[in-house]
Amino acid sequence: MDGMAGVLPFPVTGARPQAKTRVDHRNSEEAALVRRIQDRDELAFREIVERYQAKVFSIIFGILRNHNDAEDIAQQVFAKIYFSIGNFDFRSSLLTWIYKITVNECYDYLRKKRVRKLVYESDFSEEDALRMENSDTATDQHAPVDTVLAQRDLILKLLDKLSEEDRVLILLKEVEGHSVEELSRMTRMNENTIKVKLFRARQKLLKAAQRLNRTGQPVT
């Protein structure tokens, strides 16, 4: 995660000392585990998998709602952790790092799926495509709409407009329910920086949603 560069601070309010929230991720029990994996200790890697597998699965399922692909993506996440743990620099907590990898894998999956869908649709003739489009419209007008599904698609599209870091911050805050103070500890950024980043990300999401409403077309 990036530092505080280029971020306008909020005025500091309250008497909560900022230094209190700083956590050194290098000296935790988790850090010792990471160092063991960096030294190619397979037992330590197994421990990480067992400790975080349920969390990884629930993140993937929350985003994709797809049991079939969750296992494949989770395997990919842990393989990535295994190969990139050497680059883990203890600037954030291990959970934040794993969370980021998992969310990125989900977005990679969604992008690939979108491309596959486009390739599939391009195989149809113009006439077929028109017929399908018309039948889709007819169905949409009469069938009951799955609101939750539509909302999830919309928010995933909007979140795709954010940077990786902002997306993870917003998800950790809203989906995982972490407080600003907890986020500060997890990311080693001060609380004001977290607040500024969250505010900007929220504004960006609002603007993307407004553009979507105005044009009726997906935001690009």
Add this chain to the structure above:
Amino acid sequence: MHQSVRVGLEEYLADTGSLSEEFNAHLKACRECAEELQSLREQARLIRVLRSSEAMEPAPGFYARIVERIDRRVQPSIWATLLDPSFGRRIAMASAALALAVSAYIVSTEPFRVTPLPSSAIAIQALPQQDTPATVAQDRDVVLASLASFQEN
């Protein structure tokens, strides 16, 4: 959005109930901020749709499948070996050495042929001799003599 509201935004969205009086007073007075806060609250609610409703555990053997996947990536394929830069360099060096050896062999076993210069004495001898008027007349006489002797017979 005004600064006083911006400062308390996260507390407001988290419903912690620890909002300052200044925040509440501003919200009552500023319609623009109130509307924006409403949109942001709706947005936060929308993001929470991504919360996983059920606890998930992988199927048994999950760790073994991860190890298998890692092993597949660690064992290089034949294409990976061929595309490996150091292996490619070795192949290129071996090809160059082979090409050099083959050309040296061809050059050493090629029969030595000298094409004479057109002006040399050998070249003149090798050229087809052109018929001179004298030889043509001699030939004609021989033919006529043969014909005459044939008629006499």
